[in-house]
Amino acid sequence: MASPEAVKFLKKTPLFSQFSEKELEALFSTAKVREFEAGSTIVREGDPAGVGFYLVLDGQVEVRKGQKVLAKLSVGDYFGEMALILDAPRSADVVATQKTKCLMITRWELRSIISSYPDVALKMMGELARRLSATNQALKE
Numbered sequence: 001m002a003s004p005e006a007v008k009f010l011k012k013t014p015l016f017s018q019f020s021e022k023e024l025e026a027l028f029s030t031a032k033v034r035e036f037e038a039g040s041t042i043v044r045e046g047d048p049a050g051v052g053f054y055l056v057l058d059g060q061v062e063v064r065k066g067q068k069v070l071a072k073l074s075v076g077d078y079f080g081e082m083a084l085i086l087d088a089p090r091s092a093d094v095v096a097t098q099k100t101k102c103l104m105i106t107r108w109e110l111r112s113i114i115s116s117y118p119d120v121a122l123k124m125m126g127e128l129a130r131r132l133s134a135t136n137q138a139l140k141e
Contacts (some may be wrong), residue, residue, distance in 0.1 A: 018123040027119040030109040036096040052106040059100025066095045
């Protein structure tokens with residue numbers, strides 16, 4: 001069972017804010033905590049979709065396309081969410097800029113959770129659609 005602190009942390013993350021406590025506990029129980037040293041490449045552009053999704057628990061990462069920094073992500077931010085849905089190569093590098101701890105969940109683990117808690121898929125799709133809409137709006141500006 002996930003600690004109350006872990007569930008509270010996940011609840012504050014936009015992607016999981018609509019999840020019930022039971023759904024969050026199921027998610028946390030299947031996820032793994034991974035640590036990365038500063039300078040470590042967590043995800044490499046062009047690699048197969050692979051492992052899946054990462055939520056930054058501590059530290060900071062940069063999303064890079066070549067030498068260009070596309071985004072800086074820190075505690076509560078996430079990346080790799082498209083790997084949960086699509087079986088497509090990674091679209092950018094993600095590099096730890098300091099010692100970083102991430103919660104990692106694979107596509108297979110998420111599918112197992114969805115089979116037990118089908119509403120999880122709808123809740124995640126809603127947040128991903130909001131994120132895509134915000135990205136599209138930013139590109140128009």
